[in-house]
Amino acid sequence: MDIQFEQVGYTYQPDTPFAFCALKDINLTIKEGSYTAIVGHTGSGKSTLLQHLNALIKPTAGVVKIGDRLITTDTPNKNLKEVRKEVGIVFQFPEAQLFEETIEKDVAFGPKNFGVEGEELKKVVRDSLQMVGLDDSYLERSPFELSGGQMRRVAIAGVLAMKPSVLVLDEPTAGLDPRGRKEMMGMFYDLHKEQGITIVLVTHLMDDVANFADYVIVLEKGQVIKQGLPKQVFTDTQWLTTQQLGVPAATTFAQQLMARGFQFDTIPLTTKELAQEIAKILRKSGEQV
Template structure:
């Protein structure tokens, strides 16, 4: 299921607080089955872009199309229900979406809301809980009593229970230790491939971009300033410096080695194994 933004401009408002033009004339096409990382500085519009995909922000100009369903200014009740069944969004802070008395009730909420029976919803809860690496014994616990990593897994389980075609995650590794973060991202990648999902993540970690994403979108001041394949994106170092974008660890080491040795390595190295192979190929190690 593809995601399309056609000249989308939107404000964001909570009560009396209004942030104008959090999205400014966005044109963007994310093909079905793609895995895209969205990057940019704080306030650049990354989270707003994700919220527009889920109908949490409505354009006042332009339109967002998810599959065959369109959101635009005006009445969107039917469209929003359809989109929220297909687009699963995991917020940066899991507390934002955990609200029920128990983990089981929290995970069951989405399926029940879309007409699944209680018996089937409970069965789904057990299946998705196992998928995120948690034991069934946690079902009776309050989600707010869990550790940060467990909360994030439960939040993801609640989204997976709805069997979305599109998975949208805002900083899925935030606040986790390196091992926990790697486990979460590896799980997301496995689901992406197995279920042939369209996946979008916001991240500040360029190693995450290099390791997991196929495409990258750069946001600045509510606008998309770059949409490119990951390997191509990390080729132009001067452009990255202009955007104040870091490079993955392997790419940084590659640039240092090339500068010190005067030897140009074949291709752009995004992972340490790729860098090792390139060094062997040119005879440096």
């Protein structure tokens, strides 16, 4: 299921003295099966765009196509339930949305509201917890007895229990330590590869974009100012710096080596690519000796 934006605009409190244009003339496509990163500094429009992905808000101009559904400013809310099931959003600090007395009840809440019952519901809950690395021993526990990272996994399991084909992640590792961040990002990548889930990652961490995304969309003042493959977007590091966007750590280190005379066939984005490029240089040096 593709998601397309065609000349989409969004204005908060239109036709009032407080009107604010958050998105303007957005044209983009999030391809089915892709891992797309949306980046931009605070105020660029990321959060507003994110809420259009499952029609939490509707465009004030243009059209959002979610699969075969057309969402415009006049689309009635009563027909959007299935769209919101197909596109699951994990907001920042999702653990704050936990509320049931047991983990089983919390994860079951969404699918139960869609009519899933009995053994099917129990299976959905267990399968969803397994996808986030939690076994059946967690079912009867209170979510509020868990660590912060485990609570976040439970909240994500609640979204996965709806069996979305698209998973939208809004700064999903905010507040986690480096180990927790690595584990969380690895979990999302496994879901993408093993379950075929389309991932949309909203982040300010360029290393995560370089390591996982296959397409990047850059927002600035409510407009798309660049989009393409990570290699295309990150090649112009001066432009990234001008836009106050980070540069992947491996790329920064490669630039420092280039300033000392090293020459790379391609600019590395990840630690793995950097290691491969350095290995090439060392092999060439050995051959010359």
